[in-house]
Amino acid sequence: MSLSVSVQVRSPKLALLVAQLSGEKKVEVNRAMAISVRELTRRHLTRLSGERHATANKLGASPSGHLGQAVRAVEGAEITAQNDGASFVINHAGLGRAFHDVTITPKNAKALTIPVAAIAYNRRAGQFNNLFVWKNKTTGNAFLAMRDPSGAKDAKPLLVYLLVRSVTQKQDRSLLPSNDEWESAAARGALDWIRMETLSN
Numbered sequence: 001m002s003l004s005v006s007v008q009v010r011s012p013k014l015a016l017l018v019a020q021l022s023g024e025k026k027v028e029v030n031r032a033m034a035i036s037v038r039e040l041t042r043r044h045l046t047r048l049s050g051e052r053h054a055t056a057n058k059l060g061a062s063p064s065g066h067l068g069q070a071v072r073a074v075e076g077a078e079i080t081a082q083n084d085g086a087s088f089v090i091n092h093a094g095l096g097r098a099f100h101d102v103t104i105t106p107k108n109a110k111a112l113t114i115p116v117a118a119i120a121y122n123r124r125a126g127q128f129n130n131l132f133v134w135k136n137k138t139t140g141n142a143f144l145a146m147r148d149p150s151g152a153k154d155a156k157p158l159l160v161y162l163l164v165r166s167v168t169q170k171q172d173r174s175l176l177p178s179n180d181e182w183e184s185a186a187a188r189g190a191l192d193w194i195r196m197e198t199l200s201n
Contacts, residue, residue: 003095005041007034008085010183014190026083029193034079034086036189037182041090042074044177070095098175103168113144113161120160131160 007030009015018029049067073092080087096102106112115121125131125144134145134157142163148155177185 002089002091003098004087004089005034005037005182006085006087007037007182007186009033009186009190011187014187017194018190023083025197027081029190030083030086031079031081032193033186033189034081034088036185036192038074038077038079038088040177040181040185042071044181045071045074045175048175066094095175097169097172099171099173101168101171103166105166111142111163111165112167114164114167115160116143116162117158117160125161128160132157133163134159 009018009030018026021029045067049065049071070090070092073090077088077090094102104112113120113125115123128144128146130146131144132146133142135142143157143159144161144163145157145159148158
């Protein structure tokens with residue numbers, strides 16, 4: 001799943017400056033805007049990757065590095081620039097949550113496995129060879145569990161994954177810079193390019 005970020009001149013004053021450019025110059029200023037927006041996005045995700053470990057912390061597990069992977073995806077995003085704007089594509093699942101709810105359903109299984117123990121975090125159920133389905137008779141919830149290693153007859157199973165048919169992750173706009181932050185970054189990129197172009201002439 002990928003996310004396309006489009007960059008265009010929004011400020012009326014900046015639009016007047018850019019309107020005086022033509023041909024390749026417009027392409028270059030649009031590229032400069034997109035580079036600035038991409039860099040802001042990289043810094044934003046880098047900061048989040050050092051802060052957001054709620055699920056891992058709750059389970060007492062090591063972070064998965066999901067947002068760190070997003071940072072690398074932004075760094076590798078190639079910019080396409082034209083006369084009327086520029087864009088880049090972030091090839092990373094999950095960032096679409098910044099704009100809408102995301103519902104996840106199983107592709108090749110009957111249920112999703114949600115980690116409920118540290119041992120399961122950032123690991124697939126298939127990596128375990130001793131799991132069995134256990135159902136809570138009170139709540140009706142089904143789990144993948146493993147037997148208590150103590151071997152005691154009255155020991156409860158160790159719950160590893162909760163089994164669910166789907167999960168909806170609510171929109172979280174804070175995953176990416178705000179529209180205003182993106183527009184400010186684009187304007188800075190354009191103005192920096194115009195200043196450099198003026199100095200070089």
